Amino acid sequence: MSAAPKQxxxxxxxxxxxxxxxxxxxSGFAKYVWTAExxxxxxxxxxKEPYLNxxxxxxxxxxxASVFEGLKAFRHAxxxxxxxxxxxxxxxxxxxxxxxxxxxxxxxxFLEGVHLAVARNGDLVPPHAPNAVNGSLYIRPLMFASGAxxxxxxxxxxxxxxxxxxxxxxxxxxxxKAPAIDAFVIEKFDRAAPRGNGSAxxxxxxxxxxxxxxxxxxxxxxxxMHLDSATRTYVDEFSTSxxxxxKKQADASQRKTLVVxxxxxxxxxxxxxxxxxxxxxxxxxxxxxxxxxxEVKDGLFEEVAACGTAAALTPVRSITYHDSPETTKKVSIxxxxxxxxxxxxxxxxxxxxxxxVQEDKHDWVWPKxxxxxxx
Ligand SMILES: *Cc1c(COP(=O)(O)O)cnc(C)c1O
Numbered sequence: 001m002s003a004a005p006k007q008x009x010x011x012x013x014x015x016x017x018x019x020x021x022x023x024x025x026x027s028g029f030a031k032y033v034w035t036a037e038x039x040x041x042x043x044x045x046x047x048k049e050p051y052l053n054x055x056x057x058x059x060x061x062x063x064x065a066s067v068f069e070g071l072k073a074f075r076h077a078x079x080x081x082x083x084x085x086x087x088x089x090x091x092x093x094x095x096x097x098x099x100x101x102x103x104x105x106x107x108x109x110f111l112e113g114v115h116l117a118v119a120r121n122g123d124l125v126p127p128h129a130p131n132a133v134n135g136s137l138y139i140r141p142l143m144f145a146s147g148a149x150x151x152x153x154x155x156x157x158x159x160x161x162x163x164x165x166x167x168x169x170x171x172x173x174x175x176x177k178a179p180a181i182d183a184f185v186i187e188k189f190d191r192a193a194p195r196g197n198g199s200a201x202x203x204x205x206x207x208x209x210x211x212x213x214x215x216x217x218x219x220x221x222x223x224x225m226h227l228d229s230a231t232r233t234y235v236d237e238f239s240t241s242x243x244x245x246x247k248k249q250a251d252a253s254q255r256k257t258l259v260v261x262x263x264x265x266x267x268x269x270x271x272x273x274x275x276x277x278x279x280x281x282x283x284x285x286x287x288x289x290x291x292x293x294x295e296v297k298d299g300l301f302e303e304v305a306a307c308g309t310a311a312a313l314t315p316v317r318s319i320t321y322h323d324s325p326e327t328t329k330k331v332s333i334x335x336x337x338x339x340x341x342x343x344x345x346x347x348x349x350x351x352x353x354x355x356x357v358q359e360d361k362h363d364w365v366w367p368k369x370x371x372x373x374x375x
Pocket of ligand 1: 070201237238239240241242267268269270271272307308309310
């Protein structure tokens with residue numbers, strides 16, 4: 001990266017204040033192909049149309065060899081664009097790829113593809129605002145088995161692409177404010193099994209939750225939650241995001257304790273990693289352990305939140321669960337209405353670092369000098 005990267009100003013006339021969590025037209029996406037012939041990833045190709053030409057027998061569509069990532073780019077006050085923790089996503093992509101027998105992607109290529117997709121769509125990164133209240137550019141790396149095979153085995157070709165879209169927030173959490181939302185525990189279906197693939201961002205882990213999430217949303221619950229599928233006694237995570245809690249304290253002067261569920265079926269969130277560090281920086285205690293759902297029912301947590309790149313840090317004000325097949329019970333969190341102060345202070349620090357108004361002392365934003373629009 002050159003010392004003085006070329007700036008890319010936000011697009012004039014774009015209605016940033018109307019930005020939704022949606023796909024917008026862009027200038028194109030970055031694409032790499034791996035072939036068995038060479039045994040490596042080829043050079044980057046820039047594709048302008050948002051389409052791919054695929055053989056009908058591609059293993060990605062037929063057998064589900066497809067994994068994805070999600071991360072965000074933000075515009076800082078100096079006008080430069082920086083990306084939040086992309087190296088963590090590069091590492092997790094390879095963890096997911098390994099789960100479905102796809103070749104590893106070198107970190108340099110991941111960073112190059114992400115950088116190119118952002119740089120060539122830099123005008124779609126919203127204007128700077130403290131704590132990123134204008135939104136961000138969502139980056140979607142996707143790797144799948146593009147080669148054809150009828151037998152159940154990895155093919156001889158794989159494709160890695162990076163596309164982007166400007167986004168507002170998924171559940172309304174932005175900047176320093178976040179409306180608290182209601183969650184529902186799914187009983188009819190398990191998203192991940194013990195020794196299964198819950199820790200991998202496999203495309204196939206998500207579609208099976210759609211109908212349950214849609215039914216819950218219709219009933220007034222924007223967020224769906226999963227317990228461990230073996231015993232149904234431990235908290236795993238939400239369908240889209242990790243579960244975090246702050247313990248109830250005897251008195252307000254006590255240091256806060258962040259509780260983070262430990263489970264082999266949870267997707268290891270980069271946002272959770274950042275929040276654990278921020279909590280430690282605040283002087284809070286952090287407990288990473290199995291969390292009994294009974295602790296939620298017993299009201300041991302004063303705050304609960306959903307956390308992830310898309311969700312940011314979304315406070316949860318109630319959790320409803322089936323206490324019998326026909327009846328449900330609702331547990332109120334905090335005052336049962338609004339976000340609590342603990343997670344709001346963490347959200348403010350997180351979005352502050354992402355938008356460059358708080359010091360980046362753990363070296364999370366990349367590139368340091370900013371995305372280079374000359375590529
Ligand atoms: C992607 C994802 C998360 C959040 O991970 P981040 O790295 O913070 O974006 C949490 N849970 C699930 C199931 C996910 O797919």
